[in-house]
Amino acid sequence: MEIRSKEFKSRAVFAIHDASLQQAMGKARDGFVGKRAQQAAELPEFEALREEAKNLKNHILENLDHYLERYEDAVKRAGGHVHWARDAQEARAIILDICKRVNAKTITKGKSMVSEEIDLNEALIEHGMEVVETDLGEYIIQLANEPPSHIIAPAVHKTKNQVSDLFEAAHGGPRKTEVADLVNEARQVLREKYFRADVGITGGNFLIAETGSSMIVTNEGNGDLTQTLAKVHIVTSGIERVVPTLDDATLFLRLLARSATGQETETYTTISTGPRRATDLDGPEEYHVVLVDNGRSKMLAGHFRDMLRCIRCGACMNHCPVYGSVGGHAYGWVYPGPMGSVLTPLIKGLDNAYDLPNACTLNGRCASVCPVKIPLPDLLRELRHLQHQQELSPVMQRRALKAWRFVATRPKLYHAGEWIAVRVLKLLGRKGSIRRLPFAQAWTDVRDLPTPEGQTFLQRWQAQRGK
Amino acid sequence: MMQTTQNSRDAIFGAIRSALKRSGPLPDARRAELDANVPQHTRPAQDENLLERFIRTFESRAGTVQHIASRAEIPAAVEAYRANMNLPHRAAVGAALKDLIWPADWQVHHNRAGTEELLSVSLCIAAIAETGSLMLGASADSPTTHNFVPDDHVVVLEAASIVGYFEEAWAILRQRSEGMPRATNIISGPSRTADVEQTIQLGAHGPRRVHVLIVAA
Numbered sequence: 001m002e003i004r005s006k007e008f009k010s011r012a013v014f015a016i017h018d019a020s021l022q023q024a025m026g027k028a029r030d031g032f033v034g035k036r037a038q039q040a041a042e043l044p045e046f047e048a049l050r051e052e053a054k055n056l057k058n059h060i061l062e063n064l065d066h067y068l069e070r071y072e073d074a075v076k077r078a079g080g081h082v083h084w085a086r087d088a089q090e091a092r093a094i095i096l097d098i099c100k101r102v103n104a105k106t107i108t109k110g111k112s113m114v115s116e117e118i119d120l121n122e123a124l125i126e127h128g129m130e131v132v133e134t135d136l137g138e139y140i141i142q143l144a145n146e147p148p149s150h151i152i153a154p155a156v157h158k159t160k161n162q163v164s165d166l167f168e169a170a171h172g173g174p175r176k177t178e179v180a181d182l183v184n185e186a187r188q189v190l191r192e193k194y195f196r197a198d199v200g201i202t203g204g205n206f207l208i209a210e211t212g213s214s215m216i217v218t219n220e221g222n223g224d225l226t227q228t229l230a231k232v233h234i235v236t237s238g239i240e241r242v243v244p245t246l247d248d249a250t251l252f253l254r255l256l257a258r259s260a261t262g263q264e265t266e267t268y269t270t271i272s273t274g275p276r277r278a279t280d281l282d283g284p285e286e287y288h289v290v291l292v293d294n295g296r297s298k299m300l301a302g303h304f305r306d307m308l309r310c311i312r313c314g315a316c317m318n319h320c321p322v323y324g325s326v327g328g329h330a331y332g333w334v335y336p337g338p339m340g341s342v343l344t345p346l347i348k349g350l351d352n353a354y355d356l357p358n359a360c361t362l363n364g365r366c367a368s369v370c371p372v373k374i375p376l377p378d379l380l381r382e383l384r385h386l387q388h389q390q391e392l393s394p395v396m397q398r399r400a401l402k403a404w405r406f407v408a409t410r411p412k413l414y415h416a417g418e419w420i421a422v423r424v425l426k427l428l429g430r431k432g433s434i435r436r437l438p439f440a441q442a443w444t445d446v447r448d449l450p451t452p453e454g455q456t457f458l459q460r461w462q463a464q465r466g467k
Numbered sequence: 468m469m470q471t472t473q474n475s476r477d478a479i480f481g482a483i484r485s486a487l488k489r490s491g492p493l494p495d496a497r498r499a500e501l502d503a504n505v506p507q508h509t510r511p512a513q514d515e516n517l518l519e520r521f522i523r524t525f526e527s528r529a530g531t532v533q534h535i536a537s538r539a540e541i542p543a544a545v546e547a548y549r550a551n552m553n554l555p556h557r558a559a560v561g562a563a564l565k566d567l568i569w570p571a572d573w574q575v576h577h578n579r580a581g582t583e584e585l586l587s588v589s590l591c592i593a594a595i596a597e598t599g600s601l602m603l604g605a606s607a608d609s610p611t612t613h614n615f616v617p618d619d620h621v622v623v624l625e626a627a628s629i630v631g632y633f634e635e636a637w638a639i640l641r642q643r644s645e646g647m648p649r650a651t652n653i654i655s656g657p658s659r660t661a662d663v664e665q666t667i668q669l670g671a672h673g674p675r676r677v678h679v680l681i682v683a684a
């Protein structure tokens with residue numbers, strides 16, 4: 001997907017006026033936030049688990065090369081293949097190569113954010129292959145020809161009505177209007193695809209070094225049908241997803257479902273280890289893992305290592321007031337919300353996503369719910385800092401900051417300025433509030449500024465202290 | 468292609484090590500230490516009996532359970548379920564349950580399940596009380612398609628094989644002489660989706676119903 005994060009502002013304005021989107025987002029917000037809070041409250045160990053998960057991830061990252069080597073050896077022992085991709089282009093080439101070699105015509109896909117990150121579908125389709133997304137949400141947005149707007153619920157921005165329209169157009173009707181009938185229709189259409197698929201591609205929530213397995217967590221079972229029925233199973237995953245043992249994966253499992261969908265567990269947790277065995281009656285003949293770096297080793301080096309702890313649960317976006325108002329598409333690339341505002345500039349370039357770190361109120365809710373305690377607001381602030389250093393921020397803003405700095409480091413000048421400002425604002429005020437403020441219309445258009453009392457803060461502070 | 472992957476592999480390991488401020492792999496002693504590490508993570512406290520907890524959590528996720536006194540009662544229980552659900556006289560039965568005497572008018576097979584299959588019967592390796600989950604392993608005795616293709620999945624669970632935590636289930640897998648199954652499926656009720664307006668709908672792609680026969684210990 002071409003990055004369109006530069007259009008954040010215009011897309012956000014558009015989103016705020018999109019009635020269907022606002023209706024869909026409202027519903028989602030209430031559901032996700034409430035259910036997660038209930039799960040967290042019902043598990044006394046929840047906070048302890050978050051702290052352990054953070055520490056374990058840090059330990060893994062500190063020894064990442066070791067665990068990746070152990071994982072690679074174990075995959076090979078189980079009869080699988082490991083491929084390494086430095087960037088999106090290499091990852092696409094590896095997967096295309098496998099698909100071409102087995103003469104793939106139909107490719108089914110379970111949900112995989114890495115495959116979105118590397119623009120996989122477009123590349124496969126370009127080579128004449130049929131690509132079918134099988135997660136219901138992914139299937140809906142594939143029909144709509146849209147990218148996902150949420151990492152867990154990709155079609156969260158769609159209303160039932162819109163899904164009815166899409167299905168009617170794609171499946172030829174009659175039009176279904178009940179959720180049960182819509183789900184059933186997709187079930188029938190996709191069943192036929194699973195059985196026809198040559199290659200099945202899934203993501204990997206966790207890669208287990210101990211056993212050389214990939215683990216996926218789903219509710220629908222689509223990932224399982226995808227990988228069981230195709231001749232070849234390809235797992236796409238980021239290099240940071242490795243964990244030492246099954247017991248370590250369990251620590252994250254206990255947090256993932258609760259944080260993501262507000263359930264104690266998702267319906268299916270599947271551990272895949274190599275291709276089918278000689279005596280097995282089903283399962284893929286080949287098993288491949290494509291490990292993608294794409295900027296991750298760079299993150300490991302600097303201030304942004306914390307971001308590599310992310311287990312892609314989506315809680316940060318569910319709790320983000322900005323995401324809740326503008327939806328995922330405004331962010332202009334595959335990862336939306338707070339985690340996307342950190343990842344997008346890091347993967348796609350600071351200049352390509354200037355607005356994302358700045359479209360944050362630093363309210364801190366994302367960090368307070370993140371199961372691996374990523375300090376998202378700090379990372380966003382750090383990105384702003386880098387943008388400023390690289391002079392990517394608007395000229396006017398940099399000048400204003402410079403001027404402010406000049407004044408703020410000279411207390412006498414600062415107090416004098418403040419004294420004048422308070423008086424001018426008082427003159428502007430009518431009935432206790434200021435309706436319109438020059439240079440700050442965007443702010444006063446939607447709210448009034450209370451008129452100052454006529455004294456500066458410092459004057460009042462000193463008066464108080466004098467008492 | 469192979470060449471590129473090898474170069475890429477070296478480049479990625481190089482980048483990781485330089486990010487970690489190391490010039491090569493960790494010293495062997497440290498690696499051995501990491502390999503020997505046995506994780507001891509916090510487990511959520513449980514204060515119920517294993518069987519009770521399994522039933523409560525499994526039912527909370529729309530699964531159903533039924534108690535039977537012995538293995539020999541499995542066919543009759545499945546037949547009652549089949550009749551109740553109005554399914555045809557046919558089932559894909561895991562070869563692990565081959566020795567049982569299935570109703571004479573049934574078409575029973577032990578092969579993989581295709582789209583025509585509406586009912587399957589599997590024997591699970593264990594159940595996990597923590598989350599109300601069944602653990603099944605792919606083998607000639609228990610093909611993975613049985614777990615996902617039919618509308619109705621009946622799973623036989625020996626009461627003695629219920630464990631409290633995931634960690635105990637992993638220990639069972641580690642003890643197998645044949646190693647990890649190709650696919651290990653942890654199943655917590657029927658397939659579900661909430662992708663249309665957050666409305667929970669059962670039977671998304673996998674089974675619409677999962678029914679457990681608990682064989683008394």
Ligand code: SF4
Binds near residue numbers: 309312370371373
């Ligand atoms: S940053 Fe934290 S809350 Fe957000 S998706 Fe990643 S793990 Fe979940």
